Amino acid sequence: ETGVTQTPRHLVMGMTNKKSLKCEQHLGHNAMYWYKQSAKKPLELMFVYNFKEQTENNSVPSRFSPECPNSSHLFLHLHTLQPEDSALYLCASSQTGGTMNTEAFFGQGTRLTVV
């Protein structure tokens, strides 16, 4: 248990569906992240939120839409996905600020299959 909880753990969706991934952290961290891990690529940073503000969008297609209502919750809204979007989506959180950043703590991930 890392203090970062992701739901659901598994998700199968059609290309015309709309679904959302949820992440919650109980660590009091100010930064939250979405990463994509696929069979063809290593961990890819998708989005970064720091104090609820998006600070990084790593050229992610608009069919992925993040939302960070507060420092403890992060969502990834999915719509009209493609089969190649099937992957493990990992959420992480960390404490950042000044030069004393800390390690990121990861959730267990949501395994997404697009059919």
Place this chain on the structure above:
Amino acid sequence: GESVGLHLPTLSVQEGDNSIINCAYSNSASDYFIWYKQESGKGPQFIIDIRSNMDKRQGQRVTVLLNKTVKHLSLQIAATQPGDSAVYFCAENYNTDKLIFGTGTRLQVFP
């Protein structure tokens, strides 16, 4: 984990031997480095970290070495155990909220 489909470098060691996993990082401005372990079906787990003002840091059975001159990081695992079998990632940080991961190395421990 998802890395199973990748052609990851693989290190095979016998139980009880020491393991050394290497990583080359990309940004000379990176000032914080982390090693993660990922077991099948789980998210990456923190192992050990090191800041750029150090060149060595030791934990329980693990040691991280940092060579900034050649942008190289290594993880040494002493007395490797079957439970150490996993994919190991190094990560670098050069902006306080951006952590970039390497491709990973698969460690296989055989009896």
